[in-house]
Amino acid sequence: MSVLRDVIGHEKQKRILLSGLFRGREATSYLFSGESGIGKATFALQYAKAVNCLNPVDTDGLRDSCDRCDSCRKMTSQNHPDLKVVKPEGDVIKIDQIREVSEFLSFTPFEGRKKVVVIEEAERMNQPAQNAFLKTLEEPPEDSLIILVTSSEETLLETIRSRCFRIRFSPLGLKETEEVLKRQGVKDSALKGLFSGRPGLLVMEEGLTAQGLLESLLQDIKKGGLRKKLSERAEAELWLDLMLAVLRDFLVWTEFKQRERLLLSERRLLHIKGEKQPSPSFIIDMYNRVNQLRQAVKQNINLSLLTNYMSLCLEELYGRN
Numbered sequence: 001m002s003v004l005r006d007v008i009g010h011e012k013q014k015r016i017l018l019s020g021l022f023r024g025r026e027a028t029s030y031l032f033s034g035e036s037g038i039g040k041a042t043f044a045l046q047y048a049k050a051v052n053c054l055n056p057v058d059t060d061g062l063r064d065s066c067d068r069c070d071s072c073r074k075m076t077s078q079n080h081p082d083l084k085v086v087k088p089e090g091d092v093i094k095i096d097q098i099r100e101v102s103e104f105l106s107f108t109p110f111e112g113r114k115k116v117v118v119i120e121e122a123e124r125m126n127q128p129a130q131n132a133f134l135k136t137l138e139e140p141p142e143d144s145l146i147i148l149v150t151s152s153e154e155t156l157l158e159t160i161r162s163r164c165f166r167i168r169f170s171p172l173g174l175k176e177t178e179e180v181l182k183r184q185g186v187k188d189s190a191l192k193g194l195f196s197g198r199p200g201l202l203v204m205e206e207g208l209t210a211q212g213l214l215e216s217l218l219q220d221i222k223k224g225g226l227r228k229k230l231s232e233r234a235e236a237e238l239w240l241d242l243m244l245a246v247l248r249d250f251l252v253w254t255e256f257k258q259r260e261r262l263l264l265s266e267r268r269l270l271h272i273k274g275e276k277q278p279s280p281s282f283i284i285d286m287y288n289r290v291n292q293l294r295q296a297v298k299q300n301i302n303l304s305l306l307t308n309y310m311s312l313c314l315e316e317l318y319g320r321n
Helices: 011-022 040-052 070-076 095-105 127-138 174-184 190-194 210-223 233-256 266-273 280-298 303-317
Strands: 029-033 057-059 062-064 083-086 115-119 144-150 165-168 203-205
Touching (some): 011 062, 011 165, 029 040, 040 070, 040 083, 040 115, 040 144, 083 095, 095 115, 210 233, 210 303, 233 280, 280 303
Parallel strands (some): 029 144, 115 144
Antiparallel strands (some): 057 062
8 A cells, every 4th residue: 555546535634744755844743633434544654654665656746655665565564673553552552652662762763764653542642651752752863753643632732732743634525435435345335424434433443343333233222221331442432423323313304304314224213213202302412412422432431331321321212211
């Protein structure tokens, strides 16, 4: 893969970053922010590949990776000696992980132009980790590149945000979303509308798919309670996103009865709606509560409490006590 050939969408971001790379004016630290599932982490890794490519391709004032040299192949498999990818351990990025980053950046590049660190879900850094990371950002080595990837930049210290060049990513368009889904082999057309430009949410990790989670959620709604504890934050966030989509469809159907405006199929919606029709005011109130919970997940809400509360909400949805 390369940025220009294989990253779908984000054309403005491509031009900003690859033109800076062409002119040799790339920043030392970037903050890639935007909603989950829109391709920020993929973009970051492909950009890192372009930075250290041994035979870069220059096109119309943009510099991209060749995707064939030894450096590109190592970057693709994430075993390049000058690349470090940091992800949460469980739900948190800990201070020991950030200390490893500082140690990694203290050495000169082994093979590439720069030592590259990509921190995914940077909002998961706990307070000690953020404080430690701030010291690294204050005096980063010249031959380094740091990319923070986050869907909740407001949870990062302002002093961290202010030291990074911010690149804001937006959800993909419909055609771009369809192209990503096509590449991922997703055939369920009902899922295209549900993910609103965030196709990366369709497959979060091995064995956990949005399609499977949606079917489980629909059964939970029909039966009036969560049967399975939400044990991972990525899963909880996606579950809440799906719940918001379902509540949105409830309101659209209650108010307008227009199937063409539904994200779910009419068949699916009527199957779970049941005999008791929730009022518009109740649906709106439930939607607001779920939306607040979605924000709380980013603030590290206890997932056991979240699961219990959502079970109560599902019971309340149809008056099951």
